[in-house]
Amino acid sequence: MDFIGRIETPVGKKMLMGITGLGFCGFLLVHLAGNFTLFQGSEAFGAYTAKLHSLGILLKLSEFILLVMAALHVLTGVVLALENRAARPEKYQMTARHGGRTLASSSMIYTGLLTLAFITLHLIGFKFAPSSGPSRYPVVVATFAHFEYVGAYLLGVIAIAFHVSHGFWSAFQSLGANGEGGTPFLRRCALGLALGVGVGFGSMPVIFFLFQGR
Amino acid sequence: MALDAKIPGGPLEEKWDRHCFDMKLVNPANKRKYTVIVLGTGLAGASASATLAELGYRVKTFCLQDSPRRAHSIAAQGGINAAKNYQNDGDSVHRLFYDTIKGGDFRAREANVYRLAQLSCNIIDQCVAQGVPFAREYGGLLANRSFGGAQVSRTFYARGQTGQQLLLGAYGALSRQVAAGGVTLFTRREMAELVVEEGRAAGVIVRNLVTGELERYAADAVVMATGGYGNVFYLSTNAMSCNVSAAMGAYRKGALFANPCFTQIHPTCIPVHGEWQSKLTLMSESLRNDGRVWVPKKAGDTRKPSDIPEGERDYYLENKYPAFGNLVPRDVASRNAKEQCDAGKGVGATGYAVYLDFRDAIVRDGRDVIQRKYGNLFAMYQRITDDDPYTLPMRIYPASHYAMGGLWVDYNLMSTVPGLFVLGEANFSDHGANRLGASALMQGLADGYFIIPYTLGGYLADRPYKAHTESSGAFNDAEEAVRQRIEGLLNARGRRTCDDFHRELGRIVWEHCGMARSNVGLDKALSRVEALQEAFRQDLAMVGTAKGVNQTLEKAMRVSDFISFSKVMIADARARQESCGSHYNLAFQTEDHEARRDDADFAHVSAWKYTGEDEAPEREVERLTFEHVKLSQRSYK
Amino acid sequence: MTQSLGLTLKIWKQRGPDVKGALQTYEVRDISTEASFLEMLDILNERLVLNGEEPVAFDHDCREGICGACGAVVNGKAHGPLKETTLCQLHMRHFKDGDVVVIEPWRSRAFTLIKDLMVDRSALDAIIQAGGYVSVNTGGAPDANAVAVSQELSEKAMDAAECIGCGACVAACPNGAAMLFTSARVSHLAQLPQGKPEAKKRVASMVACMSEQGFGNCGNERECEAACPKGISITHIARMNREFLKSFFK
Ligand SMILES: Cc1cc2nc3c(=O)[nH]c(=O)nc-3n(C[C@H](O)[C@H](O)[C@H](O)COP(=O)(O)OP(=O)(O)OC[C@H]3O[C@@H](n4cnc5c(N)ncnc54)[C@H](O)[C@@H]3O)c2cc1C
């Protein structure tokens, strides 16, 4: 079996999901750390974004990698979901949980698609929005003044948190990095990460909404 | 006709080697021109199929279940014997040979048993190479336990699932050959008729259990490994599909049925508790290593076991057999339990149970140790009975477990129908009147991996290829006979279910042809079976058609064969006017109530010949000669 | 204590793969709490036969939880409500008088329905045929003690080898995946020295065979582990994934 053939197997696809997913988890952490400068005011945030843009080609390269990862993660995710649906043409009349399934694990495709929608809006809103000056701080302030935006944002962040709470440990499992008795530990880590990401990113719109950027 | 077992000459130790050399070989290039049918995918059938295909034969393999891995061998718990002497405790091929012959109460063939003991070592090597995860010591070498009253530790095991692991090994080898094209697998197929052409096995008619269609398969030889008939007792430790039908099919076509009355009743099973009960669960014999068997001294004592003081308990096995105690052979342990219960000392709701008590072992070794040894068995017991064996003694009672009897085969494992070979529990060969624990797995695998590949070659070497075709008259006739039989059953519109008939049959043979037999009882049993057979013909309730899945029809075919078979079994028990091993005729006992053999008149195999459905079968005899062991009274005192 | 129950059973009845099926309702009375679930079905079937009706077809054989033949989804759960218990070992004392019990067959694209609760699970055999063995011919095996295997390793291999191939993992998996089944065999053989030489080839072809047979993909939802009557752990799936990863490198 060649390389592509291996990737196309059920395990190969899940590995692809795992690698890209873990990449996004890393990205989320970096992004979160950067965004915390928002709380230090316009200058700090401006300095952070300026520093980021000074990376030039490196930034472009990372953005490109993120884009490719996103494409792979989303496409593979959708293929997996469709295949899984097809794997049980006749549904059960009565279903019950056996004890493994969680809300997060059962909704990965939905939280995933929500996340996709959210990121698209997010990019349109912040990254590609026409800005009046060198800093995007005012855009943030303006956006999070709107109740609807804050609501949509929170929804997106919650979706991401749910997605991560299953996705993070699941990636380790898919990549074979789970040993005897390791599942509970990995699941706790995933939960911690999800909470961190959820509270971290969630705090921004809320605080900006309430305090108008202080 | 004198039955010729075709035992090769030469010293006992060299017979098999010499025979292997003397047999003709099939040229490797010609092997693929021969087609071999293997019926059954238990240890015997799966190992034979895989090995024959490895050699190059075209193999067609059949089983009842949806997967070969589900054959009844999967259920064996305790272990498999081999004379490896890894424990340095004095075991040897000769000792295993001797123990097996003696355990069988001197009713097995010396040459066969010796070969079995020799091959036992190769089996373990083969299984380990296949990845069977046998239990191991800390040092990484294989662990052994003593089992079934053996005084050496020669039993290899994989937790309480030895049969499963061995079968998965053989199933792996079989699957490999399926993938390689050497074996064509036919699952959910039931052999309905053996086709015999010009006196030779020419193929089979099978019923496809999914479509209901009858299918024909011709071959140059037929290897039958269809397991034992323990279900004749209705309740047994066997799987539900275990049957005698395939063997009866061969019997009706001229194969002799040997020693049908030798059936093993296993002493440690969970007792019966209701009319609707469908099977009895074995609690591994290994439990007797630590559990103590007892009943209240007083008949009719209904106190809770914990309320019965030490002085009022009868540890009857320990008292009666001080040397072996709770570890006496199965037949002895079973018979004693029955005796106690018949005397009114049985316990539990039905009074047909004795206690197997771990209290003392738990005090001595600690709960942890006992749990490590028997945890899964205790859990199984609790799941079924809802009682906790750590605090309450287990209740156990004997149940039908294994068939020593089976189709008669010669040293080459060929039946009296040339070209029909019989392996595993389906043949009668190696266990005499009582099988020792952990020997059935050994025998099935020896037959399949190491014997049939040689002896089948010896047969085929002289045969033309493709001597039989599916369009021949013999196949037409056989298929027509099956069709008529099925139609006959389907036309039944009576008021009693198959299970109901089977239950009654079970009660009759259990009572009269079970652990203790008497001439009067056997005669009564025969007439009751005859009446039952008549009722079956008149009053069977049947539904459905011949097409598609019809489990009621499957059952009816099997039950009708069990009824026919039970008559042969009863006839055999009646004809054997002695007691030996599992066959215990009350008229022949020693002062200590042990089996009293009659070696002058009955040191033989009785093999029964079919003479017609409602005719009494004819008995033929193969005399057993013992040159290497001295016939002695078995004593476990 | 022995008691008797009356139950309403809703059982999936379907004559064959090409016709439509539906839940059919049956009432049963006087079922002893000591009876097993399959014995309860036996009682129903005997009554149906006496009434000239078609009994419910279901697979079963050993009735002691080892052959893997039995299995149905009972009230939404593969093998019913009790953990680590096959349907044949489930006893009626775990039900209450008056319960409604919905009984359905394993459902998966890879398991064609044969009749009622009976399905064709040969896809599982196909996965084993793809490589779930050690390629040794009979004869010529070295002495069984020639290679020492640590007790720990052999116990771990045994943990995986306990799989009974019933297909409950597939039935319980929201995605109809056969990962637990496949991984049990891969993990068993990959851990033993005897299975190592062809480990890479084995895992690659067994994994590929899963999708060829029409099974879904793992979602790491752990329903398989929770439904497995032998309690086989998903760490075997992780091990299979690891083995698969290794197979990328020559
Ligand atoms: C509960 C239990 C525990 C046991 N424990 C031990 C133990 O610890 N040690 C030991 O040595 N022995 C043990 N035994 C005995 C041993 O398991 C069996 O004797 C042995 O496995 C029989 O193997 P076999 O290959 O001959 O037949 P089986 O495994 O019974 O296989 C029979 C095969 O034939 C097929 N078949 C049957 N009828 C037909 C038909 N009409 N048409 C087509 N195919 C058919 C079946 O589908 C099956 O594949 C135990 C037995 C039981 C019941």
Ligand code: FES
């Ligand atoms: S019938 Fe064998 S596992 Fe249930």
